[in-house]
Amino acid sequence: MSLVVGVDIGNSTTEACVADVGESGQMAYLSAALGRTSGVKGTVDNVTGVADVVGRALSAAGRDLSEVSAVLVNEATPVISGLAMETITETVITESTMIGHNPETPGGVGLGVGTTVAFTDLPGCPSGCDVICVAGVGADFEDVAAGINGAVARGVRVVGAIVHADDANLIVNRLRTPVPVVDEVTLVDRVPLSMPAAVEVAEPGRTIRTLSNSYGIATVFGLDPEQTRMIAPVARSLVGNRSAVVIRTPTGDITGRRIPAGALTLIGEQAKRQVDVDAGADEIMATLRRVRPLTDAAGESGTHVGGMLARVRDTMADLTAMPYDAVRIQDVLAVDTFVPQRVTGGLAGEFALENAVALAAMVRTSKGPMELLAERLHERLGSDVLIGGVEADMALLGALTTPGTAKPVAILDLGGGSTDAAMAMEDADVHSVHLAGAGDLVTNLIDSELGLESREAAEEIKKFPLAKAESFFHIRLEDGTARFFDDPLPADAFARVVVLADGGMRPIRTRHSVERIRQVRRSAKQRVFVVNALRALEQVAPGGDIRRIGFVVVLGGSALDFEIPDMIAEAVAGFGIVCGTGNVRGTEGPRNAVATGLVAGYAAALGTSVEGR
Amino acid sequence: MTPVIAVMVWCDPGLRSRRCMRDLTAGIEEEGVPYHLESGTGGSVELAYAAAQASGLGVGVGVDADGNVCVHHAKLPSDMPAVTGPASAARIIGHNAARLVVGVPLKQPDL
Numbered sequence: 001m002s003l004v005v006g007v008d009i010g011n012s013t014t015e016a017c018v019a020d021v022g023e024s025g026q027m028a029y030l031s032a033a034l035g036r037t038s039g040v041k042g043t044v045d046n047v048t049g050v051a052d053v054v055g056r057a058l059s060a061a062g063r064d065l066s067e068v069s070a071v072l073v074n075e076a077t078p079v080i081s082g083l084a085m086e087t088i089t090e091t092v093i094t095e096s097t098m099i100g101h102n103p104e105t106p107g108g109v110g111l112g113v114g115t116t117v118a119f120t121d122l123p124g125c126p127s128g129c130d131v132i133c134v135a136g137v138g139a140d141f142e143d144v145a146a147g148i149n150g151a152v153a154r155g156v157r158v159v160g161a162i163v164h165a166d167d168a169n170l171i172v173n174r175l176r177t178p179v180p181v182v183d184e185v186t187l188v189d190r191v192p193l194s195m196p197a198a199v200e201v202a203e204p205g206r207t208i209r210t211l212s213n214s215y216g217i218a219t220v221f222g223l224d225p226e227q228t229r230m231i232a233p234v235a236r237s238l239v240g241n242r243s244a245v246v247i248r249t250p251t252g253d254i255t256g257r258r259i260p261a262g263a264l265t266l267i268g269e270q271a272k273r274q275v276d277v278d279a280g281a282d283e284i285m286a287t288l289r290r291v292r293p294l295t296d297a298a299g300e301s302g303t304h305v306g307g308m309l310a311r312v313r314d315t316m317a318d319l320t321a322m323p324y325d326a327v328r329i330q331d332v333l334a335v336d337t338f339v340p341q342r343v344t345g346g347l348a349g350e351f352a353l354e355n356a357v358a359l360a361a362m363v364r365t366s367k368g369p370m371e372l373l374a375e376r377l378h379e380r381l382g383s384d385v386l387i388g389g390v391e392a393d394m395a396l397l398g399a400l401t402t403p404g405t406a407k408p409v410a411i412l413d414l415g416g417g418s419t420d421a422a423m424a425m426e427d428a429d430v431h432s433v434h435l436a437g438a439g440d441l442v443t444n445l446i447d448s449e450l451g452l453e454s455r456e457a458a459e460e461i462k463k464f465p466l467a468k469a470e471s472f473f474h475i476r477l478e479d480g481t482a483r484f485f486d487d488p489l490p491a492d493a494f495a496r497v498v499v500l501a502d503g504g505m506r507p508i509r510t511r512h513s514v515e516r517i518r519q520v521r522r523s524a525k526q527r528v529f530v531v532n533a534l535r536a537l538e539q540v541a542p543g544g545d546i547r548r549i550g551f552v553v554v555l556g557g558s559a560l561d562f563e564i565p566d567m568i569a570e571a572v573a574g575f576g577i578v579c580g581t582g583n584v585r586g587t588e589g590p591r592n593a594v595a596t597g598l599v600a601g602y603a604a605a606l607g608t609s610v611e612g613r
Numbered sequence: 614m615t616p617v618i619a620v621m622v623w624c625d626p627g628l629r630s631r632r633c634m635r636d637l638t639a640g641i642e643e644e645g646v647p648y649h650l651e652s653g654t655g656g657s658v659e660l661a662y663a664a665a666q667a668s669g670l671g672v673g674v675g676v677d678a679d680g681n682v683c684v685h686h687a688k689l690p691s692d693m694p695a696v697t698g699p700a701s702a703a704r705i706i707g708h709n710a711a712r713l714v715v716g717v718p719l720k721q722p723d724l
Binding site for chain 2: 494
């Protein structure tokens with residue numbers, strides 16, 4: 001009997017599998033371990049991580065490093081992916097014309113149209129005119145209410161107000177005739193005065209009707225068709241608000257313009273095609289399908305997409321010490337997304353949802369310095385280090401230790417940086433693909449679509465179910481079930497959406513509802529993993545026909561996700577194939593496939609050499 | 614008659630600052646929640662807890678003679694108030710007392 005350790009160096013995790021292998025190929029698996037990969041996969045930096053994981057696997061088996069006869073390492077080809085996101089639309093307010101923010105408690109109800117007048121100038125207003133009062137920083141609600149009441153008594157028709165503090169209800173409660181009031185306008189000093197303006201506040205539970213409608217704004221200000229066209233983006237960005245202010249300035253202009261995002265050139269083995277990035281993800285992916293297999297991609301220089309691909313190339317070149325020109329982009333995944341962006345020129349920190357395209361690009365570099373890595377590992381561990389087998393073959397061998405699987409089998413390895421697939425027919429060669437876009441892209445989409453500006457928060461939303469703290473003693477989970485606590489929840493979690501992370505409950509700093517966050521999370525996973533799963537299976541399936549696959553085993557870190565495997569199973573259900581999350585050796589779940597495959601491959605080779613003798 | 618459906622605000626008669634009470638009640642009013650003022654002697658936490666027990670909404674506010682403000686919820690243990698703060702934070706505390714009733718996330722200071 002000899003003790004062997006299979007080691008799989010992955011993009012983010014290194015896994016080991018310890019087994020006793022007999023002379024004629026019989027074997028007994030002893031233990032497994034998992035740790036972070038140190039450095040870029042396939043480089044000498046990996047030694048520390050490998051030594052750590054091997055050590056832990058051995059101690060779990062109660063064995064010593066000195067007993068090990070061979071360490072088996074996969075042929076690790078660095079597969080690196082880059083991500084970029086570009087907005088392709090933009091809302092610019094060239095002169096302050098709109099306050100589209102949504103204070104939590106606006107005051108009054110209805111629509112008021114009049115001329116903007118500073119609160120301090122209210123006493124000078126002649127009677128008979130329609131006025132929107134603008135109360136600046138430090139104005140007290142009692143003074144403002146008294147001032148408006150006084151002006152109204154003189155015959156000035158105050159039809160609405162814009163205020164700086166969170167005072168709308170306090171002011172409205174003190175008015176003899178209530179008017180719509182929009183509060184919490186941070187840059188109230190920049191509101192242009194003596195300009196026609198409209199203030200609208202909807203009833204509780206409703207959204208505004210007039211200012212969110214282009215013709216409503218046109219009616220209020222008497223706009224001609226050309227001016228209405230100009231104001232349309234304002235109306236669009238106010239849809240769904242409970243309150244809004246629109247001020248008409250003579251030179252004011254809001255434009256929703258499309259940013260020239262540039263063209264993406266996809267170079268295939270036979271064909272070369274160009275596609276405009278602002279045509280959207282579907283168009284880009286359709287073009288990619290036409291040129292497949294992709295040998296490289298380039299962006300128009302001087303445009304967003306050009307800069308984006310240059311960045312990806314730069315990162316790759318840096319990480320792998322390859323010359324910049326030798327970096328070839330071998331797959332691209334484009335995803336339609338939207339990004340809440342601060343409106344340029346807004347007065348209350350307004351956000352507008354802009355369309356964007358996220359691109360993940362994947363580069364497969366030439367074979368890493370494996371010989372060198374093996375040598376260093378030998379120095380560090382003392383035992384023989386064998387570079388064994390192509391990763392995909394080993395993963396398939398490992399996957400086949402899942403109970404209930406048989407050839408023809410395909411594996412889907414859902415990682416952080418790339419989605420990989422491989423397919424083994426009864427006897428035929430193994431066919432594998434590496435596709436751009438995986439867990440990291442999902443995190444990015446969640447982060448940007450919810451405007452979190454925190455990757456950690458996005459990562460937690462991706463990984464864990466949501467709940468809402470409904471009282472100090474119970475939360476309601478996203479599926480509607482309630483959970484109770486003996487100790488009161490912290491006040492900063494009260495009424496907030498929380499993620500139920502391993503380390504406890506984490507409140508999310510956002511005003512989005514549970515439903516909204518859940519929807520963004522699920523759709524991000526759909527757009528990346530389901531799309532990629534189908535794309536990958538199609539490329540490895542014989543004749544591109546997924547129906548001929550038979551068994552699909554889902555592996556990798558993202559296969560541990562609480563909903564991704566179900567989404568994929570649902571998506572391939574129509575093909576009449578068996579698809580499920582792997583359970584390597586019946587114990588390891590979707591982990592340890594390559595490490596197990598390495599040991600199994602080694603044992604099988606021993607077995608055949610014995611037979612041949 | 615004492616209204617039942619209200620945030621109970623119990624204030625020590627020794628409190629000098631009228632500003633504190635004005636800010637506090639303004640915060641509650643802005644959120645659209647009814648409140649009812651009464652006087653009582655004691656520490657802010659103690660007053661707040663008793664006020665919360667008397668409130669039909671289960672939320673009480675206590676203000677002591679020095680202007681320390683405390684928000685309590687009837688179901689919380691008496692020594693674990695929901696929010697506490699000095700007189701200078703009375704406005705935000707008022708908002709947060711009301712928000713406990715409405716069920717929206719609390720306002721964070723300096724935001």
